[in-house]
Every structure is written in structure tokens, then in C-alpha cells.
Amino acid sequence: MSVREQRWAGTIDIAEYRYPAVEYPPENQTTMPSDRAYWITLSFVPRVGGKTFRALVDRFGSPAEAFAAPEGELAAVPGVTPGTAKKIKAYARRVEAIEEETFALADQGIGLTCLADPEYPVNLSYLRDAPPILYYRGLLHPGEGQGVAVVGTRTPEPRARKYARDLAGALADRGIVVVSGLALGIDTAAHEGCVEAEGRTVAVLGSGIAHTTPVENTELAEQILRQGAVLSEQKPTAQASRNNLMARNRIIAGLSLGLIVVQSRAAGGALAAAERAARAGRALFTVDFGDPSEEYAGNRKLQSLGATLLPAADGRAAAIVQEAVASMELKREAGWTLQSASDVQLRLFEA
Template sequence: MADIQIIKYGDDNYPKRLMEMSDPPEKLYCMGDISLLENRMAAIVGSRKSSTYGKWAAESIAKALSDSGITVISGMAKGIDTAAHLGAIDGRGKTVAVLGCGIDMCYPAENRNLKRDIVAYGLVISEYPPGTEAKRWTFPKRNRIIAGLSELVVVVEAGLNSGALITAELAAAGYGKVMAVPGNINSPYSIGSNKLISDGVAPVVVIGDVLESMGIYEVDNGDNNLENVLGNAEKEVYMEIKFGGEISVDEVCRRVKRAPGYVNGIIAVLEMKGLVRTSMGKVFVAK
């Protein structure tokens, strides 16, 4: 097991964002790179029970943030949290896990390998002393640390009683911004996140929305880079959009000689990758 480091309130390396909280943790038990506590962070949180779509969204958003130099923070729970950490590790950045148990323990136990990887590629922290077992009350308290360290909290697939909503409420109360991923209206996992949107929280329409919320606007759309991120069909459609300016889908179909269903599918993928946007019946390159 990696060495446990302890940061006390008032220490020089105690996170400044946590010092602004009304009830900051007195101590942080840490394993990994404690310098990450001063990084810009975005939280990705959601239900333990989640769909394939929700896990994909969490992992994709985390990778995009990580690739852009933003440290992704979550709670290492099953479902959305796990997907967020995996996406960040897959990217070029770092990830931080805040535990609802002692730093020497792993909850859930099945995430033991994930915890090991987070210690290696980032940081694991807890305010609970070693040996503290996870209890129902430890997780809501843990969530305030996630909110406090984050400039942005992205909620993915949260039910009405999800702890992710607690994190979102804390962020909205002054710790940072909140966004939510729209979900299937027929899914119980999306009721809470969809309600956040109906209450005025900004929706994540495309992954680029999350980056823009963090003040990241530039997307590397160089032709050489496209070889690595796009397939041949995607690149063909993207290049027509790039050189066509604001162009209609019908015009793209005419130029690539493909059916609307085919082109719309590719445009949807390009939107998810943050490369294009659609508005008022037009499609154009994201800036």
C-alpha cells in the first residue's frame, strides 16, 4: 500500500477551495499526488445503478476533460463514478477519488484495482481516519468535499434519491457550476438529472458544452489530428462542413452523395466528439 500523507486544515498545502467552505474537513488522508489538490477540477457524479449510455457519457466527458488538462474528481462508487475515473485515466490528465470510508479501505471492494490505478495516476483522499468503514451517513458528507474542490459538477443519470443530487445542490449553493446530461425520460436513473435541467441547470447537449463551461474553447481540428480521431466516413462529412461554412444537412448529403439518415448519424457522432454544432437547421464547425 502507498504511504498515507495527512494534510491538516491550515497547512500550506491544504486546498484553498476547501478553506472557503463553512464546514471544511479538519484533516485529509491522502494516497498519491497531493499536488493535484491545487489543480482545476471538474466532478462527474451519478447513480450507482446506471445504463450503458450513462457510463458512456461519463467516460467520454471525463476523457475530454482529462485531455484538456482538467483533473476529474468523483467518489469511486459503482456506475457513473467508476466510468468517470476510467475515462480520466484513459485521457492525458489526472483523476481524484474522494472516499466515503477510511483511506486504507476500498468501497466497493470490487474497485480495488481501480483504486490502485487512481493512486498511481492521480490521488485518493478521505477525511475519515484509516479503519473507518463505509456507512450510509459517510457518503453525503463525502459529497461536500467533491463539490468544494470542483469548479464544475456534471450530473449523469441521477435518480430522485441519488447522492449526486446532494453534490449538485452543494455546488449550486456556491462552490461551483452545475450541468446535467439529459437522459431517457422512461428511465428511473434519469429522473433526478432531467429534473435538474427543468429547474434551470444547463444541459450537456454535446461534450464540448462541458469544456466551454470550464473556459476551454479551442478544439484541435487540424487535418493531421483528424486521422487519429475520425474514421473515413466521419472525416468525409466533417471536411464538407469545415469548408462549407454554415451548411445545411441537405447540402452535406448532396455533396457526399449519401442519404439523410446516414449523414445525420455521422453528424451526431461529430457533435459528441465536440467537432461540430447544429443550430437553426444548419451545421457548422465548433470553435
């Protein structure tokens, strides 16, 4: 296994290896695209997601070298079809134009970071299919390790909504970054609780960063920007779609060392995020409301998978989460390999 493969697999400390830093063009440079331009352009190619992007860079050494490779060599890379190879060659002619487009993002208050940047979020960079490019508004703190995702249904019961809000506030009081997806329901409650506590929260969109999805949370998104960030892997003008919303679950899980499902039915986005967290070796938590109804079937499913049960009423949940996440952070910094869920557990997710 190569050093790069070890990094992607999470078997070495992230501080020991990163892709070679991208080079930035001097001011007013117009003659040659920067390294970053090749990263951005390769991420734009249809059907080149995180895994395929990684395979291309592993094979050729850099996005620029991938663009220079013959179609036949591109098509020999795992995940690259002959059709995708043709698209890569076509996009090689658009590097400068795409770079010009990205220069305008700063004027819109949109930042951009790629996987080779030291600014890229450290927890997320462990994922094998980490997004090559992230667009963001607000404050990006790459070194923060104690992120915790709080997710759940879009139609929670009042007690679950209050629980998410209170727990997010308590986590914020302990200096923990709260990550969620800005969806209605539990996500909204988590972001609101963190904002009220004047803590840091990160919202991951299923649309491009130029849109706030859902529109009902436009004001909340602006509040988040005061101390947190709103980010997306999608092109800035991309609309929300089912595929994009599902894809962002891996980012929510990847930014965090632990994920809490407050309320969930037997299937849905919250359980999809929990599965991604399990595959990435993150700590899983759910809340024990003692409710046998279908509205909490997802909670019971997670309990059967071995998720840590958080008490519903006695106020100890934040301390339990902090202790577990701090332990994982220390092990990660010591070079610990994050252990993913077993095949049996993952099959239970699909049951």
C-alpha cells in the same frame, strides 16, 4: 465579520488569508506535541465536525488553545454541548498518543494535511464546513483550481456510462482534474475515462483511507494513484457508512468548481452532491438525454433548477464545461464571492 470569517464565507481570496501555518516537530522530537498534533486530535473528538472545529478555532485562536480552555468556555461555543466539552478535555490528554499514531501513517504510504497547511486543496478550503484534516494516498496538488466532479447513479444505462467515461477523458485531455467518489456506476466510469486518458483524477472515499470502498474498485484505486489521489476525511481505519458516504459529497463538491450529474433518479447520492455544489456556489451541469423515464428524473430536476444542460451527442460538452469553470476560476482569483443557490432553488432540492 472577522478576517477568518470572511475566509470561511468565501468573501476574500484564499491567497490573502490562511490559518497560521502549523509547526512541525524536529526529527526525533519526543518532548512536546507539535501544532499539527492538536489539529489532528481535535478532529478526532466525537461530534466535532468541520463547522464546530471552525467555531472553536475562531473562538480560541488555535486547537491547542481550545484544548486548554475551561469546560464552561468550550460549552459556550456554538455547536459544542456540555458533553462535547467534556470529550474535548478528555482528548486533551491523548494528544501525544495520537501524534505517535499519525507518525506511523507515512510508513503505510498515507499522507495527511490539515486546513492550516499550504498543501490543503484550495477549492475545498472555501467551504464553511471544510474537513479540518484530510488523509490521502497518491499525489496531492493543492493549487489546482480547475477541478470538475462527475457523478451519477450506481446503476447507469450503457449510454450514460459511456458518456461519463468519454466526457472524463475529454476533460482530462483539456487539463481538468476529474473528481468523483469511486462508487460503482458513473463514478467508476469517470475515473476510468480519466485514467485511460492519462489525466489526473481524485477519488473521495466514504471510508478511511486504509480501505478501498467498494472493494471491486481496488485495482482502479491503485491506477488512480499513478497520477492522481485517493483521499478521505475519516480516520484511516474507519469503515464506510451511510453517514460517511453522504458527508463525502461536500468534499466532492468542494474540491471542484463545477459538478456534472450524468444520470440520476429523483433522489440519491448524486443529487445530494449537486445540492452541496449549489450551496457552495459551484457550477451545476446535467446531461440532456431527452429521456422522460424515472431513471433520468434527477436530470430533469436539475434542469428545473437552472443547471447548464450538456448535449448528449455532439461532443461539445467538455468545451462547455471548461469555459464555465475557467470563468469561475478567474473570478475566484480576483476575489469574487462565490454565489450560492437561492433559498427557492434549495427548497426544490428537498421537494
